[in-house]
Structure formats: C-alpha cells, structure tokens
Amino acid sequence: MRSSRYFMPILRETPKEAEIVSHRLMLRAGMIRQESAGIYAWLPLGLRVLEKVNAIVREEQNRSGAIEIKMPTVQSADLWRESGRYDDYGKEMLRIKDRHEREMLYGPTNEEMVTEIFRASVRSYKDLPLNLYHIQWKFRDEVRPRFGVMRSREFLMKDAYSFDLDAAGARHSYNRMFVAYLRTFARLGVTAIPMVADTGPIGGDLSHEFIILASTGESEVFCHRDYLGFAPPPSDIDFDDAAGLQAVVDHWTSRFAATSEKFDAAGFEAVPEESRLSARGIEVGHIFYFGTKYSEPMKAVVSGPDGATVPVHMGSYGIGPSRVVAALIEAGHDDNGILWPDAVAPFTVGIANLKVGNPDTDAACEALYRGLLAAGVDALYDDRDERPGAKFATLDLIGVPYQVLVGPKGLAEGKVELKHRRSGEKELLAPDEALSKLKSLTAAVAR
Amino acid sequence: MRSSRYFMPILRETPKEAEIVSHRLMLRAGMIRQESAGIYAWLPLGLRVLEKVNAIVREEQNRSGAIEIKMPTVQSADLWRESGRYDDYGKEMLRIKDRHEREMLYGPTNEEMVTEIFRASVRSYKDLPLNLYHIQWKFRDEVRPRFGVMRSREFLMKDAYSFDLDAAGARHSYNRMFVAYLRTFARLGVTAIPMVADTGPIGGDLSHEFIILASTGESEVFCHRDYLGFAPPPSDIDFDDAAGLQAVVDHWTSRFAATSEKFDAAGFEAVPEESRLSARGIEVGHIFYFGTKYSEPMKAVVSGPDGATVPVHMGSYGIGPSRVVAALIEAGHDDNGILWPDAVAPFTVGIANLKVGNPDTDAACEALYRGLLAAGVDALYDDRDERPGAKFATLDLIGVPYQVLVGPKGLAEGKVELKHRRSGEKELLAPDEALSKLKSLTAAVAR
Numbered sequence: 101m102r103s104s105r106y107f108m109p110i111l112r113e114t115p116k117e118a119e120i121v122s123h124r125l126m127l128r129a130g131m132i133r134q135e136s137a138g139i140y141a142w143l144p145l146g147l148r149v150l151e152k153v154n155a156i157v158r159e160e161q162n163r164s165g166a167i168e169i170k171m172p173t174v175q176s177a178d179l180w181r182e183s184g185r186y187d188d189y190g191k192e193m194l195r196i197k198d199r200h201e202r203e204m205l206y207g208p209t210n211e212e213m214v215t216e217i218f219r220a221s222v223r224s225y226k227d228l229p230l231n232l233y234h235i236q237w238k239f240r241d242e243v244r245p246r247f248g249v250m251r252s253r254e255f256l257m258k259d260a261y262s263f264d265l266d267a268a269g270a271r272h273s274y275n276r277m278f279v280a281y282l283r284t285f286a287r288l289g290v291t292a293i294p295m296v297a298d299t300g301p302i303g304g305d306l307s308h309e310f311i312i313l314a315s316t317g318e319s320e321v322f323c324h325r326d327y328l329g330f331a332p333p334p335s336d337i338d339f340d341d342a343a344g345l346q347a348v349v350d351h352w353t354s355r356f357a358a359t360s361e362k363f364d365a366a367g368f369e370a371v372p373e374e375s376r377l378s379a380r381g382i383e384v385g386h387i388f389y390f391g392t393k394y395s396e397p398m399k400a401v402v403s404g405p406d407g408a409t410v411p412v413h414m415g416s417y418g419i420g421p422s423r424v425v426a427a428l429i430e431a432g433h434d435d436n437g438i439l440w441p442d443a444v445a446p447f448t449v450g451i452a453n454l455k456v457g458n459p460d461t462d463a464a465c466e467a468l469y470r471g472l473l474a475a476g477v478d479a480l481y482d483d484r485d486e487r488p489g490a491k492f493a494t495l496d497l498i499g500v501p502y503q504v505l506v507g508p509k510g511l512a513e514g515k516v517e518l519k520h521r522r523s524g525e526k527e528l529l530a531p532d533e534a535l536s537k538l539k540s541l542t543a544a545v546a547r
Numbered sequence: 548m549r550s551s552r553y554f555m556p557i558l559r560e561t562p563k564e565a566e567i568v569s570h571r572l573m574l575r576a577g578m579i580r581q582e583s584a585g586i587y588a589w590l591p592l593g594l595r596v597l598e599k600v601n602a603i604v605r606e607e608q609n610r611s612g613a614i615e616i617k618m619p620t621v622q623s624a625d626l627w628r629e630s631g632r633y634d635d636y637g638k639e640m641l642r643i644k645d646r647h648e649r650e651m652l653y654g655p656t657n658e659e660m661v662t663e664i665f666r667a668s669v670r671s672y673k674d675l676p677l678n679l680y681h682i683q684w685k686f687r688d689e690v691r692p693r694f695g696v697m698r699s700r701e702f703l704m705k706d707a708y709s710f711d712l713d714a715a716g717a718r719h720s721y722n723r724m725f726v727a728y729l730r731t732f733a734r735l736g737v738t739a740i741p742m743v744a745d746t747g748p749i750g751g752d753l754s755h756e757f758i759i760l761a762s763t764g765e766s767e768v769f770c771h772r773d774y775l776g777f778a779p780p781p782s783d784i785d786f787d788d789a790a791g792l793q794a795v796v797d798h799w800t801s802r803f804a805a806t807s808e809k810f811d812a813a814g815f816e817a818v819p820e821e822s823r824l825s826a827r828g829i830e831v832g833h834i835f836y837f838g839t840k841y842s843e844p845m846k847a848v849v850s851g852p853d854g855a856t857v858p859v860h861m862g863s864y865g866i867g868p869s870r871v872v873a874a875l876i877e878a879g880h881d882d883n884g885i886l887w888p889d890a891v892a893p894f895t896v897g898i899a900n901l902k903v904g905n906p907d908t909d910a911a912c913e914a915l916y917r918g919l920l921a922a923g924v925d926a927l928y929d930d931r932d933e934r935p936g937a938k939f940a941t942l943d944l945i946g947v948p949y950q951v952l953v954g955p956k957g958l959a960e961g962k963v964e965l966k967h968r969r970s971g972e973k974e975l976l977a978p979d980e981a982l983s984k985l986k987s988l989t990a991a992v993a994r
Contacts, residue, residue, distance in 0.1 A: 107614050107677060109668030133664055135619055135626075136651065141664055142617040144679075150617070167554050170589040170597070172582055172701045173620060173684055174641075174653070179582075191646045194621075196653075198700075199638045199688045204583065206621070206643075206653075217580055217588055221556030230554060232591075237620055237684070241646045253645075254619045 101447070102469075103482040107144050110494055120316055122429035123248030125438050129498045131425075131446075138245025138253035145498060146425070148446040148478075150256065153421040153428075154235055156287045156443065157258050164280035164339050166231040166260050171213050173237055177203035179212045182398050194239045194253075206239035211394050211416055214261040218412070219400040225265045228402065228412070229273050233260030235421065250318075250382075250426040260417040265404060267391065270413035274306065274389045275345040277417040279333050281310050281385050282352065286332035288424065289441020290431055292384055293327045295357045309359060310385035310419075314430040317380035322368050324355030325375045359383075382427040389415040438499030439522050447480035448542045450500035452491040454507035456483055464516065464531050465506050471535045477542050496521060502541060504534055548894070549916075550929040554591050556580075557941055567763055569876035570695030572885050576945045578872075578893075585692025585700030592945060593872070595893040595925075597703065600868045600875075601682055603734045603890065604705050611727035611786050613678040613707050618660050620684055624650035626659045629845050641686045641700075653686035658841050658863055661708040665859070666847040672712045675849065675859070676720050680707030682868065697765075697829075697873040707864040712851060714838065717860035721753065721836045722792040724864040726780050728757050728832050729799065733779035735871065736888020737878055739831055740774045742804045756806060757832035757866075761877040764827035769815050771802030772822045806830075829874040836862040885946030886969050894927035895989045897947035899938040901954035903930055911963065911978050912953050918982045924989045943968060949988060951981055 109130040118124040126132045131146030142150055158168065174196065180186035186193075186205075194206040207213070214232055222230065235258045245253050262273035278294065285292035290312050297309040311321055333348050356371050358364060359381070368376060395401065395411035403409050425444075432439035442448060449472055453465040465481060472479040480500060482491045488507070495503045505517040515528040518537065529537065556577040565571040573579045578593030589597055605615065621643065627633035633640075633652075641653040654660070661679055669677065682705045692700050709720035725741065732739035739757040758768055780795050803818050805811060806828070815823060842848065842858035851857050872891075879886035889895060896919055900912040912928060919926040927947060929938045935954070942950045952964040962975040965984065976984065 105612065107616075107679060130668070133667065135660060135663070136621070136623040136649075139619045139621055139623075141619060141660065143664070144614050144616055147615055147617050165552065167591050168594055169554075169591055170594050172586045172588060174583070174586055174686065174701050176583040176586075194643065194645065196641065196643050198641065199690065202583075213582060213588065216582070217590070220580065221577070232554060239621065243646065254621055 101480050103480060103484050106480070108498070109143065110497065118248065120247050120250065120430070121433055122250060122316075122426035125429055125433060125497070126248055126426065129438065132249060138242060138251075140249055140252055140254070145446045149425050149440070149444050150421055152444040153288065153424050154256075154258075157284055157419055157421060158235065160280045160284040160287070161233050161258065161260060163283075163335070164231075164276045165229075166233045166277075166280075168234060169217075169232050170234050170236060171207070171210050171217075173207055173239070174204050175207045175213055177205055179216060180205065183212050183215075183394050184397065185212070192240045192242065194241045207236075208238055208240045209257075209416070209418075210234070210259055211261065211414075212398065215394045215398045215400045215414070218263055219398060222263070222402060225402050225404050229262065229264050229269055231260055231262040231273060231276070233258060233417070248426060249422045252422065255420055256422040258419045258421060262415045262417070263400070263412045264414075265402065265410070265412065267413055270389055270391070270415055272342045272345065274387065274415050275342070275349045276339050277387050277415070278308065278349050278352070279337060279339070279345055281387065281417075281419070282332050282348075283335070284419065285310060285312070285384065287443055288428065289443055290428065291328060291330075293321075293323055293357050293381075294352055295321065295323070295359050296353075296362050297359065297386060298361055306389040308387050309383045310387075311359065311381035312384050312427050312431050313379050313381050314427065315380055316430045317382040319381050319383065320360040321358070321379055321381040322360075322363055323357035323377050323379075324371050325377045326355050327352075327357060328377075382430060384424050384427050385417075385419045387415065387417040389413075436493070437497035440499040440501060442501050442542070445478075445499060445501050447478045447498075447500050448502060449477055449479045449538055450495040450503045451479060451481045452488065452495060452503065452505045453481070453483055454488045454491070454505060456485045458508050460511045461506050461508055464511055468504060468506070468516075468531060468535055472538060475539045477538065502538055504538070506531075548927050550927060550931050553927070555945070556590065557944065565695060567694050567697065567877070568880055569697060569763075569873035572876055572880060572944070573695055573873065576885065579696060585689060585698075587696055587699055587701070592893045596872050596887070596891050597868055599891040600735065600871050601703075601705075604731055604866055604868060605682065607727045607731040607734070608680050608705065608707060610730075610782070611678075611723045612676075613680045613724075613727075615681060616664075616679050617681050617683060618654070618657050618664075620654055620686070621651050622654045622660055624652055626663060627652065630659050630662075630841055631844065632659070639687045639689065641688045654683075655685055655687045656704075656863070656865075657681070657706055658708065658861075659845065662841045662845045662847045662861070665710055666845065669710070669849060672849050672851050676709065676711050676716055678707055678709040678720060678723070680705060680864070695873060696869045697877075699869065702867055703869040705866045705868060709862045709864070710847070710859045711861075712849065712857070712859065714860055717836055717838070717862055719789045719792065721834065721862050722789070722796045723786050724834050724862070725755065725796050725799070726784060726786070726792055728834065728864075728866070729779050729795075730782070731866065732757060732759070732831065734890055735875065736890055737875065738775060738777075740768075740770055740804050740828075741799055742768065742770070742806050743800075743809050744806065744833065745808055753836040755800075755834050756830045757834075758806065758828035759831050759874050759878050760826050760828050761874065762827055763877045764829040766828050766830065767807040768805070768826055768828040769807075769810055770804035770824050770826075771818050772824045773802050774799075774804060775824075829877060831871050831874050832864075832866045834862065834864040836860075883940070884944035887946040887948060889948050889989070892925075892946060892948050894925045894945075894947050895949060896924055896926045896985055897942040897950045898926060898928045899935065899942060899950065899952050900928070900930055901935045901938070901952060903932045905955050907958045908953050908955055911958055915951060915953070915963075915978060915982055919985060922986045924985065949985055951985070953978075
C-alpha cells in the first residue's frame with residue numbers, strides 16, 4: 101500500500117478520554133474511531149490487524165475440526181425464553197422491538213440459536229461429535245463502556261459450540277478447543293495461560309479462562325512461573341487422539357494458576373517461592389462445558405447407540421478478536437508505539453522514502469516495494485512528501501516490524517538502512533540484499 | 548472436507564414456505580436456515596459461497612483503489628438527525644433504545660457514519676480522492692420479508708463511499724466503481740447490465756442499477772441484446788486513467804437499457820426489433836452520485852487548491868453479497884439443483900466413494916482427495932456409508948461443478964468417472980489422469 105493513497109488518520113495529540121495504553125495507541129495510530137459510547141469503527145489499519153487475528157483464529161478452529169457458520173446478530177426473544185435466559189440476562193442485553201412489536205434482541209452470545217440449529221437437523225449420535233462456530237458481531241450493553249475495544253458494547257466474538265453424546269465425548273471436545281486455543285495464542289505471539297474460571301451466566305461446571313500477562317491487565321492473576329516456558333502444541337497434533345489431547349491439557353493444568361476470583365492461598369503457597377508469579381492479566385478466551393443446561397429445556401436430543409433418546413452434552417468456547425487486538429498492544433508496546441507480533445502486524449515491512457522526488461530514492465523504493473509485493477509481503481510504502489522524522493515516528497507508532505529507510509546519502513554509497521522495530525537494531529545493506537533478507541525474515545511468520 | 552465430518556443438513560422435502568427457486572434450493576441444500584422472519588443463519592455450505600462472493604467483491608474493490616474499513620452495525624440516531632434522514636426513513640429503520648434510553652438504530656446504510664469519519668480527519672483536497680468501503684451486516688425492517696436471502700431483513704452489504712473535491716473528480720470515482728462492478732459480476736460468472744435507475748432515499752442525480760437476467764427475476768427489464776456480448780474490462784485496466792474509464796462506461800451505456808420504472812417506449816422502439824430484449828432481472832448492485840447532499844448539512848469540507856473551503860462531492864456504491872448468492876442460483880439451476888459458476892461453488896470438486904469400506908475404492912478416493920487438497924482445490928469427499936444414488940443427488944443438488952465417481956467396478960478396469968455438473972458430460976479416466984485433469988480444470992478459475 102502506498103501511504104499517499106491510504107487512509108491512516110494519525111493523531112498528533114494523545115486523546116484525553118483514553119485511560120489505557122492500547123486505547124490511546126489505537127486512537128493515535130488511526131486504527132479505530134469511536135462512533136458512540138462503546139461502539140467503534142475499525143479504520144483501515146485496525147481492520148488489517150483484526151482480520152489477521154481472525155484468520156489465525158479461523159485456521160486453528162478448522163484444524164481442530166470445528167465447522168464455520170454465520171448466525172445473524174438479531175435474535176428472537178422467544179428463543180431465549182426457551183432456555184430461561186431472556187429474563188435472567190438483565191440490562192446488558194440490548195432488547196429491540198421490530199415494526200410489528202415483536203420482541204427481538206441483539207445477540208450477546210449464541211447458545212440458544214445454535215441449539216435451535218442443531219435440534220432442527222441432527223437426530224442420531226452418528227452425526228456427533230459436532231462443533232459449530234462463527235465469528236460475528238455481538239452487543240453487550242455495558243453500563244459504563246470504557247477502555248476502547250477492550251470493553252466495548254459492540255464487539256467481535258468467535259464463539260464455538262460443541263455437541264456430544266455424553267460427558268466423555270464432551271470432554272474430548274472441550275480438550276480440542278483447549279488445545280486449539282493454546283495454538284491460536286502462540287501463533288498470535290503471546291503466551292496465554294489457562295486458568296480455572298467461574299462459569300457466570302453461561303453456566304456449567306468446567307471452565308477455563310485464557311489469560312495474557314500484561315502489566316496493565318485488568319485482573320490480578322497468580323500462577324507458577326513454569327507456564328512461561330511451556331511449549332505450545334505442534335501443528336500436526338492429532339485432534340482425534342483423545343488420550344493425547346488429555347495429556348496436553350493435563351500438562352497445561354499441572355501447575356497452579358488462578359485469577360483472583362478463584363485464588364486459593366494454600367494452593368499458591370504450595371508453589372515454591374521462586375516460582376510464584378503474581379501479575380496482571382487480560383482475559384482473551386473463555387471456554388465452558390455445561391452439559392445439558394441448554395439441550396434439556398430446548399429438547400436438543402439424539403438417539404444413542406441403544407436407540408434411547410438423550411439430550412446432548414454441550415460446551416461453548418469464546419475468543420474476542422477485537423479485544424485480542426487491544427490485549428496484544430497492552431502486552432507489546434514501548435514509548436514510541438506498538439510492538440506487534442509479526443503474524444498480525446498491519447504491514448510487515450515499511451519503506452520510508454526519505455527524499456520523495458529524488459530519482460534515485462524513488463527508483464530504489466519502487467523496486468523494493470514491487471519486489472516485496474511480488475513476494476506476497478504486506479508492505480507499506482511511505483511515498484508522501486513528509487519530513488523523515490515524521491515517517492520514522494509513524495512507522496514506529498503503528499508498529500511495522502521491519503523498516504527500510506531509503507535516503508540519497510545512503511544510496512550514494514549503495515546502501516539502505518534496515519531497522520528492526522522491536523530490537524531497534526539497524527544495519528546497512530545493498531537494496532538487493534535488503535530485499536532478500538526481508539523476504540526470508542517475513543517468510544518465517546509461524547504457521 | 549469429508550462429508551462424514553461436515554454439517555450439511557440436506558432436506559428431502561421441498562419447503563412449502565419458499566416461493567422462489569433460490570430460496571427452495573438454499574433450504575434444501577442446507578445452505579441457510581431461517582431463525583426469525585427475514586433473518587437467516589448461514590450454514591457451512593452457504594457460508595462458503597458467501598465468503599467466495601465476498602472475496603471477489605473485496606479484490607475488485609481493492610483493485611479499483613477503494614480502502615476497506617469496518618463500521619459498526621449500531622448507530623446513533625443523532626448522526627441521522629444531522630442529515631435529516633432519521634425522521635424521513637420510516638418504519639424500515641430498526642430503531643433501538645439502549646439501557647440509558649439513548650436513541651440508536653441498526654444501520655440500514657452508512658452515508659452518515661462514513662461522512663462523520665471523513666470530516667473528523669480529512670482537511671485538504673490533497674487527501675482526495677478517497678473511497679472507503681466495508682462489508683457489514685445491515686438491517687431493513689421490511690414489512691413482509693420474503694424470498695429467503697433475496698429480500699431478508701438482516702443482510703450483508705458491501706457499501707463504498709467516495710469523496711472528491713468536485714463533480715469531475717466524483718464522476719471519475721463513480722466510473723471506477725462502475726468498472727469495478729462490471730469486473731466483479733463477470734468474475735462471479737454472470738452478465739450484469741447497468742441500467743439507469745431512480746435514486747430513492749439515497750438521493751442524487753446519477754445512478755445505475757446492475758441487473759442480472761434471470762427468468763424468475765423480480766423486475767421487468769428492457770435492453771439491447773448487444774449487452775449480452777460485451778466483454779468485461781480486463782484485470783489490468785488503469786483505474787487512474789479517467790478518460791479510459793469514461794470510455795468503458797460510455798460503451799456500457801451506449802445501448803438502451805432500463806428497468807420498468809425508467810422505461811421509455813420511444814427509446815426502446817428505436818432499438819432494432821431483432822435486438823430488443825425484454826426480460827426479467829434481479830438487481831444485484833446499485834451506485835449513486837449525490838454530490839453534496841450529505842457533506843453540506845454534515846459539514847464534510849476540505850480546503851481546495853485556492854484555500855477556500857468546500858463541501859466534498861460524494862457517491863455511494865452497494866452490492867449485497869447475500870442477495871448475490873440467491874441471484875446466482877436464480878440465474879443458474881436445473882431440475883437437479885444448483886449450477887454454480889466455478890468461482891463461487893462451495894466445493895469445486897466432489898468425490899463420491901460408491902462403496903465405502905472397499906479397500907480399493909477407499910484407497911483411490913483417499914489418494915484423489917489428498918492430491919486435490921495438496922493442489923489447493925476445494926474438495927468434498929463423500930465418505931459416508933450411503934447409497935450411490937443419494938450421493939449423486941447431493942452433489943448435483945449443492946452444485947459441485949466437477950464430480951468424480953469412484954466404484955469397485957470401474958476401478959477393476961483402472962477407471963473412475965469424471966462428471967461435469969453443468970454439461971452433464973462424463974468420461975472414464977485413470978485415477979491419475981482424473982487428478983491432473985481436475986487440477987488443470989480448476990486452476991482455470993478466472994482471476
């Protein structure tokens with residue numbers, strides 16, 4: 101993308117209303133714009149990151165065997181009356197009346213609707229296990245929305261729903277998602293630690309939150325330091341191998357880890373003192389097993405091997421990609437701006453033309469830009485007639501991991517400067533060398 | 548995808564409530580499910596098609612220079628009061644009150660919001676032209692929703708918005724979208740004829756609808772037969788070449804074409820009789836130039852080259868991907884089911900194992916399936932223990948363009964059967980030959 105043709109409204113001033121660093125940086129970098137309280141538009145730069153997060157989430161959901169659908173945002177109140185949650189949900193539910201005065205709502209989650217879809221077509225245990233997910237906008241009418249997209253009213257959620265014949269099958273489905281989440285967050289460049297969690301309004305008796313550590317996190321968390329060194333499950337893990345998955349889950353739950361709500365002093369004190377980690381964290385995923393809580397009242401039943409009809413065992417599994425974008429910034433930033441993991445950076449490489457109009461810098465930048473695009477690298481070419489200082493600041497602010505600075509002086513000596521955003525390291529290279537080095541650096545983005 | 552692990556709830560019976568063929572076939576093929584009146588969930592098969600349509604729309608928008616954003620679905624009523632449309636819009640607008648009794652609405656379109664985004668950050672004519680688009684769910688509370696996703700209440704829309712300094716610039720932006728739409732529909736495998744249109748509640752004085760001809764179409768249309776033979780603009784067309792684009796638009800508006808609303812008997816009678824085409828059509832796109840209708844009241848202004856401040860000239864450009872899916876079925880089906888254009892078929896190749904459990908057919912199917920996946924071909928492998936007849940019927944119903952039928956008899960002679968869904972042609976090939984032929988057939992999907 102050429103900056104001269106892009107829409108990236110950088111703010112010079114730090115917006116006053118933003119209380120946390122991710123909110124400040126997302127506004128300053130022109131990633132989002134607030135349209136109403138807790139309701140944001142995603143501007144081009146923000147949307148690029150959000151879609152990269154979605155792509156990784158989607159790939160790992162598919163790899164685990166989940167199947168993508170898309171449920172609508174507007175739901176019928178009657179559906180929620182079947183489960184009993186219409187009255188329970190309270191003011192966080194955005195209730196709507198249509199032109200015929202029918203009671204509708206903007207979905208805050210989809211257990212009821214997916215159960216309706218399931219019961220309409222699945223009759224036999226032979227069609228199980230089944231896991232259906234979607235990535236769709238949700239609305240929760242928070243009384244005081246704040247912290248930008250970290251706690252917005254309209255937000256994006258990936259929510260998956262598993263259906264099994266019995267508790268053992270449901271446990272396998274739960275473990276599939278547990279492992280998929282470990283892989284997802286590892287690919288997003290962060291360690292997310294699974295912690296035993298409360299089930300809240302979803303219900304059920306088995307639940308884990310996935311927590312990213314960040315000094316600015318909303319929750320206090322306590323865990324064993326070992327988790328920081330655990331290796332994520334490999335891409336070729338066999339999701340059909342129930343025992344193998346259970347072993348991974350056992351490993352990732354073998355040490356103490358709890359949010360303050362589930363904190364247990366005795367358990368934490370049993371951790372050797374040098375291994376006790378007390379930190380702040382951000383919840384980026386939450387998974388639930390809730391058995392027949394929805395399938396019983398909603399009559400989502402299948403015939404089992406013995407011919408008898410039984411309600412299915414269900415779980416639900418959420419990741420909020422819009423919230424993940426903010427959490428990644430909380431976990432990765434410095435005084436100059438955002439430090440994205442390579443896999444989700446809005447652009448992987450930035451080219452700063454330090455003297456637009458100079459035939460040499462123009463030609464070198466064009467060659468680099470075209471070379472990167474041809475190699476499938478997401479490149480941003482800053483071809484605007486701006487001061488070099490402003491270009492450096494912008495590339496750092498928006499967090500472009502690899503930056504090539506092309507000026508007439510360097511070019512006279514046959515060199516461009518390659519800068520690594522995260523380490524600050526710089527090196528002088530011939531333009532051709534820079535191109536091949538960038539190709540190999542960016543090809544390494546983990547799959 | 549293996550059918551045994553997929554979720555594709557085929558209906559045996561034709562649903563009574565469905566009045567048009569696309570609605571019937573989408574329900575029968577398990578592509579969609581109605582959740583409330585005019586509100587649908589997209590099941591896995593339907594979502595695959597919808598996302599392929601989105602991908603083509605997106606690529607052609609990007610090629611033309613438009614930039615993707617994502618605006619929220621819920622908007623503030625105050626924004627619509629600025630343009631005066633809050634009171635004008637009537638009952639089709641879904642009005643919402645949040646927990647603080649603030650007046651909100653579910654966006655039926657986004658002229659106001661995008662104008663707000665523009666005015667917040669663009670100050671100078673130097674930042675023009677600008678075209679921002681998004682692909683987002685919309686809601687229009689139709690009094691009597693019908694025809695499935697052809698006229699649903701919650702629907703997906705790609706809406707783009709252009710901003711220019713003056714009418715000449717805006718005309719160039721309009722022409723960019725005009726040409727992008729021609730390319731989009733051609734890639735979707737249909738001829739969409741641009742017809743002069745009314746501007747309705749969007750306003751403005753220049754507007755074209757893009758109409759697909761289908762015998763079951765909702766509108767009566769009249770045009771010159773020549774349009775059916777016009778070649779779409781090539782992929783390397785220069786979108787910066789204003790004169791070149793105008794020539795394409797002039798060509799595509801050089802013959803008579805009108806919907807019944809804009810029908811002019813004298814104009815149609817001037818068409819030579821053998822070239823008069825009177826047919827039925829479906830509107831799949833609609834583009835508008837409306838000058839300063841929104842920028843004046845909403846104060847979206849820039850400073851021009853002479854320093855004076857002027858309101859920008861705007862246009863808006865819609866394609867409904869969810870409606871396009873239905874329109875493609877109206878334009879392409881037979882008694883056995885759907886005839887997808889290759890580019891949007893949910894799966895490009897289907898493999899029917901006619902004797903699951905037979906080691907030869909199992910091995911041949913596995914090899915074919917893996918070979919296709921390795922080549923990046925979307926393949927559906929029907930590995931269920933079902934009658935061959937049911938497998939043939941399903942592949943035809945869901946419209947898989949290329950089908951390989953693998954049975955023990957054929958394999959004994961070293962052959963599988965390759966069937967082309969649209970022509971019905973069949974040929975016997977060695978499994979290896981079938982694989983290479985399929986690779987080359989599917990590689991030809993137009994870009």
